[in-house]
Amino acid sequence: MLLQSQLFTKTRKESPSDEVAKNARLLIRAGFVHKEVAGVYSLLPLGFRVIEKINKIIREEMNAIGGQEVYLSVLQNPDLWKRTDRWAGEADEIWFRTQLKGGGELGLGFTHEEALTNIMRDHISSYKDLPKYAYQIQTKFRNEARAKSGVLRGREFLMKDLYSFCKTREEQDAFYELVQEAYMKIFTRIGLGDRTYLTFASGGVFSKYSHEFQTLCDTGEDIIFVDEEKRIAVNKEVLNDEVLADLGLSRDTLVKKTAVETGNIFSLGTRFSEGLGLLFRDEKGEQHPVIMGSYGFGPTRVMGVIAEVYGDEKGLSWPATVAPFDAHIVSLEKEGESDVSRRVEELVIKLESEGFDILYDDRNLHAGEKFADSDLIGIPVRIVISSKNVGTDLFEVKLRTENDAKMLSYQELVSLLKR
Amino acid sequence: MLLQSQLFTKTRKESPSDEVAKNARLLIRAGFVHKEVAGVYSLLPLGFRVIEKINKIIREEMNAIGGQEVYLSVLQNPDLWKRTDRWAGEADEIWFRTQLKGGGELGLGFTHEEALTNIMRDHISSYKDLPKYAYQIQTKFRNEARAKSGVLRGREFLMKDLYSFCKTREEQDAFYELVQEAYMKIFTRIGLGDRTYLTFASGGVFSKYSHEFQTLCDTGEDIIFVDEEKRIAVNKEVLNDEVLADLGLSRDTLVKKTAVETGNIFSLGTRFSEGLGLLFRDEKGEQHPVIMGSYGFGPTRVMGVIAEVYGDEKGLSWPATVAPFDAHIVSLEKEGESDVSRRVEELVIKLESEGFDILYDDRNLHAGEKFADSDLIGIPVRIVISSKNVGTDLFEVKLRTENDAKMLSYQELVSLLKR
Numbered sequence: 001m002l003l004q005s006q007l008f009t010k011t012r013k014e015s016p017s018d019e020v021a022k023n024a025r026l027l028i029r030a031g032f033v034h035k036e037v038a039g040v041y042s043l044l045p046l047g048f049r050v051i052e053k054i055n056k057i058i059r060e061e062m063n064a065i066g067g068q069e070v071y072l073s074v075l076q077n078p079d080l081w082k083r084t085d086r087w088a089g090e091a092d093e094i095w096f097r098t099q100l101k102g103g104g105e106l107g108l109g110f111t112h113e114e115a116l117t118n119i120m121r122d123h124i125s126s127y128k129d130l131p132k133y134a135y136q137i138q139t140k141f142r143n144e145a146r147a148k149s150g151v152l153r154g155r156e157f158l159m160k161d162l163y164s165f166c167k168t169r170e171e172q173d174a175f176y177e178l179v180q181e182a183y184m185k186i187f188t189r190i191g192l193g194d195r196t197y198l199t200f201a202s203g204g205v206f207s208k209y210s211h212e213f214q215t216l217c218d219t220g221e222d223i224i225f226v227d228e229e230k231r232i233a234v235n236k237e238v239l240n241d242e243v244l245a246d247l248g249l250s251r252d253t254l255v256k257k258t259a260v261e262t263g264n265i266f267s268l269g270t271r272f273s274e275g276l277g278l279l280f281r282d283e284k285g286e287q288h289p290v291i292m293g294s295y296g297f298g299p300t301r302v303m304g305v306i307a308e309v310y311g312d313e314k315g316l317s318w319p320a321t322v323a324p325f326d327a328h329i330v331s332l333e334k335e336g337e338s339d340v341s342r343r344v345e346e347l348v349i350k351l352e353s354e355g356f357d358i359l360y361d362d363r364n365l366h367a368g369e370k371f372a373d374s375d376l377i378g379i380p381v382r383i384v385i386s387s388k389n390v391g392t393d394l395f396e397v398k399l400r401t402e403n404d405a406k407m408l409s410y411q412e413l414v415s416l417l418k419r
Numbered sequence: 420m421l422l423q424s425q426l427f428t429k430t431r432k433e434s435p436s437d438e439v440a441k442n443a444r445l446l447i448r449a450g451f452v453h454k455e456v457a458g459v460y461s462l463l464p465l466g467f468r469v470i471e472k473i474n475k476i477i478r479e480e481m482n483a484i485g486g487q488e489v490y491l492s493v494l495q496n497p498d499l500w501k502r503t504d505r506w507a508g509e510a511d512e513i514w515f516r517t518q519l520k521g522g523g524e525l526g527l528g529f530t531h532e533e534a535l536t537n538i539m540r541d542h543i544s545s546y547k548d549l550p551k552y553a554y555q556i557q558t559k560f561r562n563e564a565r566a567k568s569g570v571l572r573g574r575e576f577l578m579k580d581l582y583s584f585c586k587t588r589e590e591q592d593a594f595y596e597l598v599q600e601a602y603m604k605i606f607t608r609i610g611l612g613d614r615t616y617l618t619f620a621s622g623g624v625f626s627k628y629s630h631e632f633q634t635l636c637d638t639g640e641d642i643i644f645v646d647e648e649k650r651i652a653v654n655k656e657v658l659n660d661e662v663l664a665d666l667g668l669s670r671d672t673l674v675k676k677t678a679v680e681t682g683n684i685f686s687l688g689t690r691f692s693e694g695l696g697l698l699f700r701d702e703k704g705e706q707h708p709v710i711m712g713s714y715g716f717g718p719t720r721v722m723g724v725i726a727e728v729y730g731d732e733k734g735l736s737w738p739a740t741v742a743p744f745d746a747h748i749v750s751l752e753k754e755g756e757s758d759v760s761r762r763v764e765e766l767v768i769k770l771e772s773e774g775f776d777i778l779y780d781d782r783n784l785h786a787g788e789k790f791a792d793s794d795l796i797g798i799p800v801r802i803v804i805s806s807k808n809v810g811t812d813l814f815e816v817k818l819r820t821e822n823d824a825k826m827l828s829y830q831e832l833v834s835l836l837k838r
Contacts, residue, residue, distance in 0.1 A: 008487055008551040008584075010542050034538045036492045037525065042538065043490040045553075051490070068427055071462040071470070073455045074493065074527075074558060075515075075575050096494075096517040098527065100574075101562045106456065108493075108517065108527075119453045119461065123429050132427040134464075139493060139558065143520045155519075156494050165427075 004361040023304035024150025039147025039155035049324035061182040067135040076107040080114040084275040108141040135162035151304035162295040191319025197233035206269025213263035220260035268292040316378030325359040328379035332386035423780040442723035443569025458566025458574035468743035480601040486554040499533040503694040527560035554581035570723035581714040610738025616652035625688025632682035639679035687711040735797030744778040747798035751805035
């Protein structure tokens with residue numbers, strides 16, 4: 001339980017004037033993030049808790065399909081990236097670069113194919129060493145010219161990146177499907193399952209398509225065409241008759257939607273293993289480059305999408321699984337009403353023993369201010385304790401997504417929190 | 420449980436030729452870390468697990484004294500640091516700097532006083548808002564001219580940094596003592612309590628002394644003088660008659676030791692709150708700068724110290740609380756001995772149900788190679804399952820810190836793991 005009087009952040013009445021994006025305006029007003037410079041946000045306690053919950057779900061699903069967690073360095077050695085043609089040229093637009101005191105340039109990683117492929121050279125040499133899957137949840141950097149979308153497109157942001165190392169294309173295809181399923185489980189668990197579509201996008205040298213996970217969001221940068229019945233979509237970029245035939249889709253059933261790319265998965269083929277010399281010997285002793293895949297997911301971006309799609313004029317509104325707290329207890333104790341705070345304390349002890357995280361608004365403020373803050377912070381379940389209900393067995397419970405409170409027994413309240 | 424055949428890292432027989440520090444030589448040989456460039460290391464799965472266990476202990480102790488976790492940005496706005504005179508001058512030696520695409524310079528944070536003080540300006544204005552405590556566990560950067568100490572002194576490293584914001588010096592002093600106690604709990608829990616001393620070091624404008632936590636380690640950079648009975652030490656830098664009189668110490672009882680600074684805590688006074696305008700109004704409405712303290716702790720450095728002080732000619736040796744796994748099951752199954760793997764599986768299920776993490780060496784290698792790897796990785800408890808003991812109720816158990824195995828019942832094994 002955290003006493004709201006102890007929480008170091010305060011809410012703001014006004015949105016920050018230097019932010020145009022809804023997600024940043026709400027997240028800053030509610031005290032979840034702080035803007036350092038455009039596109040660079042720090043996580044404050046409430047925002048940190050949301051990201052930790054998202055990351056925990058990601059970890060569970062990545063571990064379940066055999067992912068092993070690592071944490072690669074931010075500082076990157078240009079030698080590796082020169083060998084794959086991603087230090088200069090097109091990539092030049094993306095890098096933040098820095099200089100070592102003693103001379104020599106380093107980059108701040110915007111992805112980690114090169115770094116991990118190079119590491120794997122120490123650990124993979126035979127078909128017996130394959131397949132292997134490694135992932136991380138880590139800070140990435142992109143030197144965006146403009147950054148106006150809040151946490152949806154940052155210059156510094158969290159990324160979950162998983163990489164697969166396989167012997168054959170078939171082996172990779174099987175894992176690729178596992179990742180698709182794992183991603184849909186993640187989106188469902190974080191409350192975005194209904195509005196997230198596996199989306200066919202442009203492939204590359206090594207596969208006809210890549211796959212994006214696009215989450216419907218009015219302020220998104222992407223246009224997709226959704227087949228609601230098949231629960232798949234096609235990115236506008238690749239929409240043509242050949243693609244439709246490939247996927248068995250008809251223009252008649254496709255609906256145009258605006259979305260944010262919250263995940264993307266694609267085959268890298270042998271681009272990086274050939275470039276960096278990650279080879280394995282097969283059963284006959286012949287050498288081949290390892291076949292690689294890459295699977296990205298953006299935790300900070302997803303926090304921003306949730307703020308965009310569930311936020312309303314009153315503030316944020318979190319799905320239960322990623323809310324900073326499970327319940328927000330608001331006490332309306334007036335002076336001398338010690339039975340109110342006693343009832344809160346009893347309830348907190350019981351709910352905590354069942355494993356729920358509680359934010360307890362113990363501040364000496366008017367009810368209106370407390371409710372406004374509660375709506376702004378957006379914890380899904382609010383429990384109001386006041387002299388009106390202190391003598392009863394029932395609790396006054398209001399969901400963030402509903403307008404009216406209802407009176408629930410303790411068991412009904414627990415069932416609601418466990419949903 | 421992780422099958423060792425699935426763990427993507429392999430051990431090396433030889434130490435890396437480009438590393439002189441014992442910690443880096445062992446951690447790289449055993450597959451815990453990978454060196455990207457000098458002073459920059461990536462965490463591989465085993466190293467990641469160690470750091471996660473250290474971080475979990477840190478979080479528990481920081482939360483217990485009222486710390487609220489945040490995650491501040493790496494990219495830092497020079498404007499703030501210019502106002503506290505830490506952008507150029509002396510600090511110039513430390514910064515990694517980078518350029519925004521559209522023009523403008525940013526720095527990579529080596530500490531976060533300026534960033535957090537600035538954030539607190541949004542949330543602290545009255546004595547009622549104080550005290551507050553915020554911490555993070557996050558990647559820091561220092562542009563070291565040389566980096567030869569492995570993970571003991573990196574150019575990129577993890578840091579836990581806690582900051583306190585108080586009304587009065589007395590309020591800060593009380594918290595400062597709580598942090599001292601919390602730090603000693605952390606050192607005790609991670610297995611370094613016996614060799615870590617609260618050490619008096621040079622203060623600054625705002626206090627006579629700062630306090631370091633110095634952990635005895637032959638390869639350390641610091642010289643301290645220890646009073647074993649009082650369990651305190653004095654840094655060589657400040658050892659003089661006045662200090663000895665202050666602390667009630669005598670030269671006769673002090674013993675000179677080599678140590679590594681694993682933590683340090685100090686009063687910042689009003690240096691940053693004055694510089695950046697973090698003020699509060701007292702009960703009379705008068706404005707004062709907030710009194711601040713700073714409390715650092717190095718998780719990656721601590722991993723390195725543990726490697727230095729407990730590692731031996733055979734490899735690493737982890738205290739149980741921070742070991743990557745609780746137990747290492749080594750099966751010596753020969754062809755046709757399916758009863759051996761059956762016994763392993765039964766044991767794994769039972770131990771996992773009690774909450775223990777298991778690494779299971781299922782690889783088809785000679786016993787000698789498996790034992791050598793097991794010693795190198797350094798999990799504290801090894802359980803050998805072979806046809807020799809498969810028909811009995813007893814388990815062959817060898818501690819990493821002892822030479823001989825012993826035969827234990829299941830209950831004795833569990834007690835040992837719970838120690």
